[in-house]
Amino acid sequence: MFLLTLLAALTSVIVASPTIAPARRSLDGLLSQTISSGCSTSGTASCTNTTAISNTCCFESPGGLLVLTQFWDTNPSTGPSNSWTIHGLWPDHCDGSFDQNCDPSRDYTNIANLLTSQGASSTLSVMQMFWVDINGNDETFWEHEWSTHGTCYSTLRRSCLPSGSPTGAEAVAFFQTVVRLFQAIVQSFNIFGALQAAGITPSSTATHTLSSLQSALQTAFGVTPAFDCSSGAVNQAYIYFHLKGSVIDGAFVPINAPRAGSCPSTNIKYPLKSGTPTTTTVSHASQTGLPATATIRTLTSSGIVGGLLTLGTWSTQTLATMTLSGSPSGFTMTSSKGPCAVSGGSLNCGSGVTPSTFTAVSSGGNTLLAFGGSSSWTSDGVPSGTTVFTVFSGSSHAQDYQLVIT
Numbered sequence: 001m002f003l004l005t006l007l008a009a010l011t012s013v014i015v016a017s018p019t020i021a022p023a024r025r026s027l028d029g030l031l032s033q034t035i036s037s038g039c040s041t042s043g044t045a046s047c048t049n050t051t052a053i054s055n056t057c058c059f060e061s062p063g064g065l066l067v068l069t070q071f072w073d074t075n076p077s078t079g080p081s082n083s084w085t086i087h088g089l090w091p092d093h094c095d096g097s098f099d100q101n102c103d104p105s106r107d108y109t110n111i112a113n114l115l116t117s118q119g120a121s122s123t124l125s126v127m128q129m130f131w132v133d134i135n136g137n138d139e140t141f142w143e144h145e146w147s148t149h150g151t152c153y154s155t156l157r158r159s160c161l162p163s164g165s166p167t168g169a170e171a172v173a174f175f176q177t178v179v180r181l182f183q184a185i186v187q188s189f190n191i192f193g194a195l196q197a198a199g200i201t202p203s204s205t206a207t208h209t210l211s212s213l214q215s216a217l218q219t220a221f222g223v224t225p226a227f228d229c230s231s232g233a234v235n236q237a238y239i240y241f242h243l244k245g246s247v248i249d250g251a252f253v254p255i256n257a258p259r260a261g262s263c264p265s266t267n268i269k270y271p272l273k274s275g276t277p278t279t280t281t282v283s284h285a286s287q288t289g290l291p292a293t294a295t296i297r298t299l300t301s302s303g304i305v306g307g308l309l310t311l312g313t314w315s316t317q318t319l320a321t322m323t324l325s326g327s328p329s330g331f332t333m334t335s336s337k338g339p340c341a342v343s344g345g346s347l348n349c350g351s352g353v354t355p356s357t358f359t360a361v362s363s364g365g366n367t368l369l370a371f372g373g374s375s376s377w378t379s380d381g382v383p384s385g386t387t388v389f390t391v392f393s394g395s396s397h398a399q400d401y402q403l404v405i406t
């Protein structure tokens with residue numbers, strides 16, 4: 001009874017939550033990279049160009065259909081019992097064909113050492129938990145993923161790197177990007193969580209239809225992945241992206257899977273994993289209470305575009321670090337300029353401001369900033385460069401968006 005009530009409560013929260021504009025979310029900027037490409041992330045997305053683009057250091061080609069593949073391994077089990085694990089990030093051609101093993105001269109060994117020596121040990125620790133080989137040969141698995149797939153990215157060629165980059169810097173960038181995407185997935189594209197939200201949890205007896213798995217993810221993410229099955233059990237998921245800019249630091253735009261996976265339409269098992277659940281995934285407010293500090297990013301229908309500055313305005317310049325105090329059901333927000341409030345309809349932060357009480361709303365795996373029960377925000381336009389726009393609560397101005405607590 002309690003469970004049913006809880007489920008009903010959860011369902012109503014999900015239904016009542018605002019829908020994130022589907023299919024066009026980009027996940028740029030959530031984690032930092034060691035090197036930067038110097039490429040714009042606002043140009044044409046890979047595989048969507050209508051004429052040839054000459055600079056393939058900043059435009060992924062021919063492998064512009066990027067696939068983040070994740071395993072659900074149960075025999076034997078790999079990784080935490082409550083998380084899918086990383087398989088790889090593959091550069092398919094726009095038509096679904098692909099290249100492999102593109103540059104044996106860059107088949108690096110000792111990836112763990114490469115990451116540690118180039119300042120990416122936090123990436124390595126995520127990999128040790130979530131990018132694990134079914135036979136325990138993690139290092140060999142990582143080397144294989146780099147040499148087989150990573151060497152085929154046009155934007156990761158040596159000649160595209162900043163001058164003076166150490167040997168292997170592009171492989172470090174590759175692993176950082178995959179972890180960056182996967183961590184974004186833990187927050188925003190969490191397969192385990194999305195299935196769970198639809199009442200689909202691992203079980204030794206239950207079976208599922210393919211459409212129930214797909215609609216659970218469509219509801220949570222706005223895009224449909226492909227699922228592969230092995231011996232009647234779901235075993236792998238494929239999330240597809242187009243890319244704006246470089247694999248090093250580009251904006252990944254999720255798209256619907258352009259192909260069907262191998263799962264049958266009915267009687268799909270989702271078996272239990274042995275092992276222990278993890279609590280070390282990226283935390284967000286709906287699970288752990290509010291983060292003490294956060295940046296607030298603006299999620300428009302075409303992806304994340306900048307966020308809040310210290311005065312509470314919207315820009316693509318350096319974002320404010322906000323201090324959040326309270327709980328998701330009621331908190332105040334303060335920037336280096338002072339407390340933030342909505343007054344006269346607009347958001348302002350400053351020393352003379354009487355703080356407003358905000359709430360955090362969980363939606364599609366994101367935690368959204370809400371005021372007065374609404375997580376809709378609006379401005380007169382979309383900033384770029386040094387432009388700054390006033391942020392209004394509600395949706396009465398030209399540009400609607402949501403504010404994501406990250």
Ligand SMILES: *[C@@H]1O[C@H](CO)[C@@H](O)[C@H](O)[C@H]1NC(C)=O
Nearest residue numbers: 049050051052053054056061
């Ligand atoms: C897109 O750009 C790539 C790289 O220049 C090129 O190979 C491809 O033919 C272009 N696609 C179209 C439809 O022009």
